[in-house]
Amino acid sequence: MRYHTPTTFQDAAAIAAASTGTLRFLAGGTDVLVQMRAGMVQPDDLIDLKHIPGVDRIEKTPEGGWRIGVAVPGIVLGAHKELVRDWPGVVEGMNLVGSTQVQGRATLAGNLCNGSPAADSVPGLFAAGAVVTVTGPKGSRDIPVEQVPVGPGRTSLAKGEVISAITLPPRAKNGGDAYLRFIPRTEMDIAVVGCAVNLRLDGDRVAEARVALGAVAPTVILSEACAQAIIGTTLDDAALAALAKAAKGAAKPISDKRGTKEFRIEVAGVLARRAARIAYDRAKGMKA
Amino acid sequence: MSKIHVTATVNGDPVEFLADPRETLLDALRNHLDLTGTKEGCGTGDCGACSVTVDGTLVCSCLMLAAEANGKRVETIEGMAKEELHPLQRKFIEHAALQCGFCTPGILVAAKALLERNPDPTDTEIRYWLAGNLCRCTGYDKIVRAVQDAAAEMRQDHRGAA
Numbered sequence: 001m002r003y004h005t006p007t008t009f010q011d012a013a014a015i016a017a018a019s020t021g022t023l024r025f026l027a028g029g030t031d032v033l034v035q036m037r038a039g040m041v042q043p044d045d046l047i048d049l050k051h052i053p054g055v056d057r058i059e060k061t062p063e064g065g066w067r068i069g070v071a072v073p074g075i076v077l078g079a080h081k082e083l084v085r086d087w088p089g090v091v092e093g094m095n096l097v098g099s100t101q102v103q104g105r106a107t108l109a110g111n112l113c114n115g116s117p118a119a120d121s122v123p124g125l126f127a128a129g130a131v132v133t134v135t136g137p138k139g140s141r142d143i144p145v146e147q148v149p150v151g152p153g154r155t156s157l158a159k160g161e162v163i164s165a166i167t168l169p170p171r172a173k174n175g176g177d178a179y180l181r182f183i184p185r186t187e188m189d190i191a192v193v194g195c196a197v198n199l200r201l202d203g204d205r206v207a208e209a210r211v212a213l214g215a216v217a218p219t220v221i222l223s224e225a226c227a228q229a230i231i232g233t234t235l236d237d238a239a240l241a242a243l244a245k246a247a248k249g250a251a252k253p254i255s256d257k258r259g260t261k262e263f264r265i266e267v268a269g270v271l272a273r274r275a276a277r278i279a280y281d282r283a284k285g286m287k288a
Numbered sequence: 289m290s291k292i293h294v295t296a297t298v299n300g301d302p303v304e305f306l307a308d309p310r311e312t313l314l315d316a317l318r319n320h321l322d323l324t325g326t327k328e329g330c331g332t333g334d335c336g337a338c339s340v341t342v343d344g345t346l347v348c349s350c351l352m353l354a355a356e357a358n359g360k361r362v363e364t365i366e367g368m369a370k371e372e373l374h375p376l377q378r379k380f381i382e383h384a385a386l387q388c389g390f391c392t393p394g395i396l397v398a399a400k401a402l403l404e405r406n407p408d409p410t411d412t413e414i415r416y417w418l419a420g421n422l423c424r425c426t427g428y429d430k431i432v433r434a435v436q437d438a439a440a441e442m443r444q445d446h447r448g449a450a
Contacts, residue, residue, distance in 0.1 A: 003292060003309040003355050026353075033351045034332045036310065046309070048356065075345065099420020100398065101336055104345040105352070187419040188334075 001043055005051040009135040009164040012047050017137045017160030019045040025162055026050075027071045028105035030098065031114045049162070058083055064170035070109035070163055074121075078103070087168050088282060089177030089196055089275075093124035096181060099188055109163045112145065115153040116190075118215035122149070123196035124179045126212035126222045128168050136161035149219040172208070175200040176282030178275045181214070182267045191215045192259040195247065195271035197279040204234045206280070211243070215258075216251035216268050223250040226272060235280045243276055244269035292355045298323065299367030307354035314338045316354035317364060325365040325393045329422070336421035339394035340364045346401040348420075365393035368400065375438040375445075376400055385434035387425035395421045399435045407443055411436070 006012040016023055021044025024032050035041040049055055055071040058080055066083055074094045077083060084091050097106050097120050111121045112132070122145075130145040137160045145166070150156050157163070177198035183189035194214030200207050211226035225246040233239035253264035291306035298321060305320040314331075317323045317340070326349055329337035333351040340349045341363045368374045376396050379385070386392045395418060402409060402417045409417070414432050423431065 001309045003353070026356075029353070029356070030333055030351050033312070033353070037331050037350075048353075050356070073345070098333070099336065099348075100401075100417050101339055101346050101348040101420045102333055102351070104342075104347040187416060 002045050004045060004047045006047065006049075007051050007053065009049075009052060009140075009162060012049060012052065012162050013136050013160050015045065015047055016162060021045060023047070025113070027055075027110045028073055028107045029110075030102050030106040031110060047162075061167060061170075066168045068108060068166045068168070070165065071107055073105050073107055074103035075100075077108070083168075086171035087124070087128055087177060089179045089198060089279065090121070090124035090128050090130075090168060093179035093181075093194070093196060094121040096120040096179075096191075108166050112148055112166070113155055113157070113163060115149050115151070115155055115219075117149075117152055117217060117219055118191040118194065119220065120179070120181055120191055120194055120214070122220040123194050123212035123214040124177065124198075125166070125168075126220055127177055127179075127196035127198035127210045129198070129210060131167045131169070132163055133165040133167065134161050135164040140164060142167075146220075146222050151218045172200040174202070174283050176279045176284075178278035178282060180271045180275045180278070182271060190258065193251075193253075193264050193267040193271055194220075195268065195275045197272065197275040199230070199276070199279050199283060201280070201283045206230045206233055206235060206239075209276075211247070211272060211276070213247060213251060213268055213272070216253040216264050221250060223247065225250055230276060235276060240273045240276065244273045247272035292358075294354055294358045296357045296359065297361045299363060305354075309353070309355060311354045312350050313340070313342075313352040313354050313357050313362070314349035316357070317349060317362075320354075323364050323366050327390055327393060329390065329394075334420070334422070335391070335394075336398060336418075337391050337394040339397045339421065341397065341401055346398055363397070365397055368396060374400065375441050376403070376435065379434040379438040379441070380431075383430050383434040383437065385426060385430040386423075391421060391423045391425075395423065395431060399438070402435070403439050403442060407439060407446070409435075409439065 023045045024043040026048045050071045055069040059067045111119045125145045179196040181191035181194040196212045199209040209227040214220045229242040229246040248269040251265045251268040255261045295304040327337040329335035333348045338349040
């Protein structure tokens with residue numbers, strides 16, 4: 001295995017494009033090293049991205065959003081007060097990944113590229129409308145985060161391409177987001193179902209909403225039906241019931257050792273309702 | 289396969305060694321530096337027996353390549369006791385917060401990192417912080433009590449020194 005430490009994303013992309021064997025990018029390493037250990041992946045080229053300037057930074061964009069470097073670990077996101085104030089749902093999703101030790105290393109970009117449908121940070125990114133910067137041999141392009149995962153363990157990134165930043169949009173006035181997951185224990189588990197809701201209020205009414213579900217399809221999914229169920233409402237009981245129904249309709253899970261199909265569908269509705277309520281309270285400026 | 293020259297600071301001492309590119313920090317600590325206090329439990333980041341801090345951040349040394357430690361400041365269990373045992377170490381003995389002891393170095397390193405950030409944690413905060421440190425013998429009640437007792441003593445000492 002060749003261990004590379006490029007200092008620009010262009011160089012990283014060039015090494016990746018030239019690689020003829022198995023290739024992995026290394027940020028936090030909490031998935032890659034496990035896969036190497038298990039013998040699932042034996043990279044010929046391992047490209048450590050942490051020597052690229054800026055990958056460990058969280059920066060405010062000129063528009064008022066947040067540009068998050070690909071090597072920023074969960075513990076740093078959680079300690080960033082302004083980011084947590086703007087995007088509590090995104091950060092709480094990331095902070096549910098693994099243990100304190102894993103939080104010291106694991107990154108949003110890694111969680112996204114690992115491609116798990118149950119990745120806890122990804123529904124929050126979908127709901128937030130995060131934009132992913134992809135750098136390849138021919139330059140960089142920005143794509144919506146929901147275009148990255150295409151199936152379990154698979155992304156839309158082409159050979160030689162690497163995520164070089166994740167950008168959260170400016171937090172709208174009277175906006176809030178939240179992420180909830182179900183696991184049968186209190187900590188250190190993989191989501192049976194996850195749900196993120198991001199919304200903006202106009203007075204008491206929901207003006208805009210984005211709802212994402214995790215672990216109920218081959219990828220995390222964004223549900224337009226869920227959003228439509230609550231837009232224009234005050235999130236009263238009828239709206240919450242419509243949201244739960246839409247979430248159950250959007251969920252297309254499989255049965256596996258973590259939960260049955262029927263259970264996952266039911267829980268998708270419950271979590272959507274609860275996450276929407278928390279996002280609404282946060283948008284109202286209430287502590288939640 | 290070419291080796292990678294790694295220089296780092298471990299428990300305050302400058303070290304250097306040649307690492308295989310695939311070698312973990314855990315294996316380098318144990319096999320190149322003879323620091324065998326850091327244990328390998330699962331090797332996949334689930335059990336926390338290999339906990340160390342790198343530039344002050346708590347990590348699993350099995351989930352980090354030795355090459356990634358180049359230029360970093362690593363603290364292991366061997367650096368915990370100075371002239372005397374660290375209060376956490378003493379309280380783990382007093383409270384019998386271990387049986388076989390295999391998880392203990394990782395739990396001590398993790399608990400020390402917690403008390404540096406939060407000198408007065410609740411039981412719940414301790415349990416969540418240590419959720420990635422598995423003990424299969426003792427159960428966690430004695431561990432939580434030992435951490436609380438050590439924290440109380442360290443707060444007292446801190447006030448005494450101020």
